[in-house]
Amino acid sequence: MSVGVVMLVHTALExxxxxxxxxxxxxxxxxxxxxxxxSRSGYASFVAALDDLPDILFSERHRCxxxxxxxxxxxxxxxxxxxxxxxxxxxxxxASGSCLPLRPVSELIDYLSGRPRTDFIESATIxxxxxxxxxxxAERFTLRFPLSWKRHRRAFDAYVALxxxxxxxxxxxxxxxxxxxxxxxxxxxxxxxxxxEDPDREIYDRYFSRVxxxxxxxxxxxxxxxxxxxxxxxxTLSKFDFEGKPHVFYDDHLQLLRRSDCFVARKxxxxxxxxxxxFLAPGQTLMHDAEPNPGKIDRIFSKAVERRTKGRPGLxxxxxxxxxxxxxxKTCAPYSVFEGFSDLFENFDLWLSQVVNARVHGHLFxxxxxxxxGGGAVxxxxxxxxxxxxxxxxxxxxxxxxxxxxxxxxxxxxSPRDNQEVTWLMAEDPNAQISxxxxxxxxxxxxxxxxxxxxxxxxxxxQRIENDHMQALQSPHARARVRVWSMxxxxxxxxxxxxxxxxxxGPRATQRISEAPKMVDLNGFGxxxxxxxxxxxxxxxxxxxxxxxxxxxxxxxxxxxxxVKS
Amino acid sequence: xxxxxxxxxxxxxxxxxxxxxxxSFRKRRQLHPVENRTSRIKAxxxxxxSTVRNEMVRLxxxxxxxxxxxxxHFLFVDNESDDGTAEYLREQPDVSLWTTxxxxxxxxxxxxxxxxLQIKYGHNHWCLTVDADxxxxxxxxxxxxxxxxxxxxxxxxxxxxxxLMLDMYPxxxxxxxxxxxxxxxxxxxxxxxxGNYMMERHPELxxxxxxxxxxxxxxxxxxxxxxxxxxKTPLVKWNRRYAYVSSTHALLPRELNQVYDQWGGEKAxxxxxxxxxxxxIGEKTREEMQRRQHFGNSEEYVAYHDVLQxxxxxxxxxxxKYINWRQLEILGLMSKGNWA
Numbered sequence: 084m085s086v087g088v089v090m091l092v093h094t095a096l097e098x099x100x101x102x103x104x105x106x107x108x109x110x111x112x113x114x115x116x117x118x119x120x121x122s123r124s125g126y127a128s129f130v131a132a133l134d135d136l137p138d139i140l141f142s143e144r145h146r147c148x149x150x151x152x153x154x155x156x157x158x159x160x161x162x163x164x165x166x167x168x169x170x171x172x173x174x175x176x177x178a179s180g181s182c183l184p185l186r187p188v189s190e191l192i193d194y195l196s197g198r199p200r201t202d203f204i205e206s207a208t209i210x211x212x213x214x215x216x217x218x219x220x221a222e223r224f225t226l227r228f229p230l231s232w233k234r235h236r237r238a239f240d241a242y243v244a245l246x247x248x249x250x251x252x253x254x255x256x257x258x259x260x261x262x263x264x265x266x267x268x269x270x271x272x273x274x275x276x277x278x279x280e281d282p283d284r285e286i287y288d289r290y291f292s293r294v295x296x297x298x299x300x301x302x303x304x305x306x307x308x309x310x311x312x313x314x315x316x317x318x319t320l321s322k323f324d325f326e327g328k329p330h331v332f333y334d335d336h337l338q339l340l341r342r343s344d345c346f347v348a349r350k351x352x353x354x355x356x357x358x359x360x361x362f363l364a365p366g367q368t369l370m371h372d373a374e375p376n377p378g379k380i381d382r383i384f385s386k387a388v389e390r391r392t393k394g395r396p397g398l399x400x401x402x403x404x405x406x407x408x409x410x411x412x413k414t415c416a417p418y419s420v421f422e423g424f425s426d427l428f429e430n431f432d433l434w435l436s437q438v439v440n441a442r443v444h445g446h447l448f449x450x451x452x453x454x455x456x457g458g459g460a461v462x463x464x465x466x467x468x469x470x471x472x473x474x475x476x477x478x479x480x481x482x483x484x485x486x487x488x489x490x491x492x493x494x495x496x497x498s499p500r501d502n503q504e505v506t507w508l509m510a511e512d513p514n515a516q517i518s519x520x521x522x523x524x525x526x527x528x529x530x531x532x533x534x535x536x537x538x539x540x541x542x543x544x545x546q547r548i549e550n551d552h553m554q555a556l557q558s559p560h561a562r563a564r565v566r567v568w569s570m571x572x573x574x575x576x577x578x579x580x581x582x583x584x585x586x587x588x589g590p591r592a593t594q595r596i597s598e599a600p601k602m603v604d605l606n607g608f609g610x611x612x613x614x615x616x617x618x619x620x621x622x623x624x625x626x627x628x629x630x631x632x633x634x635x636x637x638x639x640x641x642x643x644x645x646x647v648k649s
Numbered sequence: 650x651x652x653x654x655x656x657x658x659x660x661x662x663x664x665x666x667x668x669x670x671x672x673s674f675r676k677r678r679q680l681h682p683v684e685n686r687t688s689r690i691k692a693x694x695x696x697x698x699s700t701v702r703n704e705m706v707r708l709x710x711x712x713x714x715x716x717x718x719x720x721x722h723f724l725f726v727d728n729e730s731d732d733g734t735a736e737y738l739r740e741q742p743d744v745s746l747w748t749t750x751x752x753x754x755x756x757x758x759x760x761x762x763x764x765x766l767q768i769k770y771g772h773n774h775w776c777l778t779v780d781a782d783x784x785x786x787x788x789x790x791x792x793x794x795x796x797x798x799x800x801x802x803x804x805x806x807x808x809x810x811x812x813l814m815l816d817m818y819p820x821x822x823x824x825x826x827x828x829x830x831x832x833x834x835x836x837x838x839x840x841x842x843x844g845n846y847m848m849e850r851h852p853e854l855x856x857x858x859x860x861x862x863x864x865x866x867x868x869x870x871x872x873x874x875x876x877x878x879x880x881k882t883p884l885v886k887w888n889r890r891y892a893y894v895s896s897t898h899a900l901l902p903r904e905l906n907q908v909y910d911q912w913g914g915e916k917a918x919x920x921x922x923x924x925x926x927x928x929x930i931g932e933k934t935r936e937e938m939q940r941r942q943h944f945g946n947s948e949e950y951v952a953y954h955d956v957l958q959x960x961x962x963x964x965x966x967x968x969x970k971y972i973n974w975r976q977l978e979i980l981g982l983m984s985k986g987n988w989a
Contacts, residue, residue, distance in 0.1 A: 150730065179924060187667035330989060331800075331801060333793050333797055335793065352792070354797065354800075355795060382989050383989050387986075387987045391916070391986050392917060393914060393989030394910065394984075395914050399764065399848060400848075400918070401811045401859060401918050401982065401983075402915055402916040402983070403858055403910055403913075403915040403984065405911060460965075461966070463844065464843050464844020464967060465842035465844065465866060465969075466845045467845060467870060469870035471870060472845075472866070475873040476847035476876060479861075486844060486981060523892070627818070637833035
């Protein structure tokens, strides 16, 4: 009883020779198929390097190309030679030149001799398993693929498109159900013999020679005809990235590979000296009957695929720059924007930082310098308070701020007086929680002692800016969580809306807020508004503010905030 | 964009690339070989190209670092050093050296000279084009050699590798600590700005234009547009038809500038640690003020000069202390992409 290894080799011949010698030294006969594209001298020295080992044979050479039938043909020729020449072989293990045994070969032999009738081959029906890449799964079997994808990509794609258009479909040979799986298998002598000596083999071969990547489907499909005990998994640890390329193992994977308990891994970087030295060294520790457990490696590689395809949302850097609108979230974490509150309440940011568990800034986008929390000249990530730098790329300023402070919620004030460049960024960002009291820009004008004509102009300008801003927040494209009150509505019952906003941010204490922020003096504000109206400038966004001109008494009637988008 | 317009742009860029190549062809006679060891370059050698001027403080560490990473051969152009740089370089067994007395500025800051060397020696090689003050950090650079990276890039059919130039600075005045030749400069320059970078996409060349960092913060706070570009593509599987457009910020053909993902994913990328702010910066700046051989009519150096006069501390309490590449990757300054 023994295991025979069929090796498909095309590059890194020295490493392949080293591994072949290891298999052979451990009692496994080896049949090697060397790609015909390897130069004559390269092949000759490879053969010479192994000619002291009688149990290593070289099979007839095919010119191999990824994705084509040639790889199946190579494994067929080599397997046939293996079965014919080594009668003691019970299992045949298909490996590549960049495979590396991770456990003592004797353990593999014991493992397989304990399961003499079992075929280890990953074989899944295409209906049940969405196969990974390329968008070709069922079509692998129904279209024809006579062209090389690597060399003639355009012609390949054009021919596929043509067949789709003409709705050409191939018929599968009678009795076959298409299955796919890893091309690295380990089959019993019985099963492999049955496949290679099938009277209908010519029909099957002709069919599969036009299938796309037949080395992932030929044995995987045919084994279903003959095997009575299929263990649908590969004994070779082999992970693929998002484009279907195999991941490569390096020296720093040593511990990971050790702990995986897998028998064989691919692909190994040819210069990974530590891996080759460690795993091919004699006297490896025995793990006995441990089952392969590639879970941890799986996680690392699936994380890599996720990083490559999804990345870290809200991060903009030299190798990640999503097109505008492609990504739903624009920033990496939720944040809160308060518009109008700092006009209506005295020292609103101080009050806010006492009641919520978050970092509260002033007007980050105010004219002039950035009003960071605490008034510093620099903030997390070494963001500068220079208004010029901020305004040079205001969106980058905001996304950087949120990225730099991940783990701590940010709150900031905003108003029509501030740089409006970030309006759409915030409006389209589901991470933004925006609370607006409209019309409060009038309060600062009300207190200013300027020429009324200028005040009137400024009021018109601010109201126009506010209107544009509100249109963005309320547009169908907006994804931010927006709450809007007119100033008149808000001051009727300020606590209830405030409480709902704060609840969402996460208050410092669980009890309701006891102390309200102090509202600015509104005495005479109604009169001021009426004056504006009299000048033909209607401050409609303030709402129905009573024109008594006297102190404003909050009424008992309570109105609820309306949530525009959630 | 209409087909006509995109064809027009493509045609213009092609003409521009040919002009750049021709330009460097004309300048080939400005280079005088001092020590040509290029016969030692093998088919799969990884090459480094650099123009230098008075870099004796940095070069010993530079060579040691890149040799350890796996650069097989260095091709230097020396532009009139008088501090022993040329003598030092010509003794190195893996260095080929050319010298030129011509204008650095008129040679597009050395790029024309290097382009000619790349046409001649870089074809089909992985070429690293870096200044003496740029130290490349990439994912797993502490355990995997540059060849592991280039093999992986080859397997992935990727021809260029993007980086962010990260300005490193000391804590305290810049001239307070002296870096000896051969000393690890990051023992002194151990700090950097981690999260104040801004970028946009160049409409024609399609490279990202990144600015920010400590230089925008301290030297250009009121004119950030003039802050230096920090995007660099220093590692390229070279073809004799390629050309750098301005420094290593952008390349032609422009597909090589596509080192970033536009659909939300992260491509693998690295960082060039910039050792500009060693104690020599003051002297260098004074010299450049007189030579006027640097970028943008040396305006950049005028800004440096103005600020450096007041011996500033670039460090602030939000500065980040450099640890290793993993730290940079967590901070979002580089990415492993799908290299695992």
